Amino acid sequence: MNADFTPDQIDTLTFDEAGLVPAIVQDAETHHVLMLGWMNAEAIERSFASGQVTFFSRSRQQLWTKGETSGNHLALVGMKADCDRDALLVKAHPHGPTCHTGTDTCWEEENRDGAAFLRILEGVIAQREADGDDKSYTVRLLQAGAKKIAQKVGEEGVETALEGVAGPDDKLAEESADLLYHLLVLLRSRGMKLEDVTNVLRARHGG
Numbered sequence: 001m002n003a004d005f006t007p008d009q010i011d012t013l014t015f016d017e018a019g020l021v022p023a024i025v026q027d028a029e030t031h032h033v034l035m036l037g038w039m040n041a042e043a044i045e046r047s048f049a050s051g052q053v054t055f056f057s058r059s060r061q062q063l064w065t066k067g068e069t070s071g072n073h074l075a076l077v078g079m080k081a082d083c084d085r086d087a088l089l090v091k092a093h094p095h096g097p098t099c100h101t102g103t104d105t106c107w108e109e110e111n112r113d114g115a116a117f118l119r120i121l122e123g124v125i126a127q128r129e130a131d132g133d134d135k136s137y138t139v140r141l142l143q144a145g146a147k148k149i150a151q152k153v154g155e156e157g158v159e160t161a162l163e164g165v166a167g168p169d170d171k172l173a174e175e176s177a178d179l180l181y182h183l184l185v186l187l188r189s190r191g192m193k194l195e196d197v198t199n200v201l202r203a204r205h206g207g
Contacts, residue, residue: 005079005088007048010041014086020056021088025098028077028091029120030113034098035106037066039088047076053092072096118180118194125188138185146189152182 015021019041025034037055039047043063046054053074054065067073074092081088094111097104104111128138141149156179163172187193 003080005081007045009081010044012085013041013081013088014084015040016086018058020058021086023053023055023088023090025053025074025090025092027111027116028093030111030116032105032109032111032113033107034074034092034094034104034111044079044088047079047090051076053090066098067095070096070100072098074098118184121181122184122188122194125184129188141182141185142189146186149182149186149189153179153186156182 013021020038021040023037023039025037026032027034037053038058039054040056043054043056046063046065050065052065052067053076054063056062057064065073073095074090075095077091077093079088079090094104098111099106099108101108103109125138128136129142131139133139134143141152156175160172160175160179163175167175184194187196
């Protein structure tokens, strides 16, 4: 995919006769497509300046920021131009349903992805560490160090294995969740990310 698009590259885009380009909005975490809007140069600039995705309304002939009436904003993460530079992929974090009908997407699809939630959880762990609140279990774990966290991973691994052999499905799911959480904390304590693990899996798979 093309490199990240920046405001100083606006003059490299190919706008239509109305001065617009289509903007496909994608959830930066789940990668689900949320909606399609239109942007002119000013909408692009305002999106970057405000951090909230802004479009140009063809019916009202004016700029509008997603969520300005509903409160369901789209927090801008970044943009990419397509190969012909006549369309934009807008990556964002949705705050609430994206569609005006109240659905997650304008195609009435649920914007959920279990694997993507691991990345969200990874971000939560990083934020907890940055906050440094001693009341947080995550913070206390990280302060205890990698050796202690590794011990917890081992304990959770054993408990997961036991539930896998003789426990009900709900208990296996709960212990698996505990194992994944502690593994993410361990990776964080070593300065690593989930991506480091998935890169190994991808390489083994031939990807």
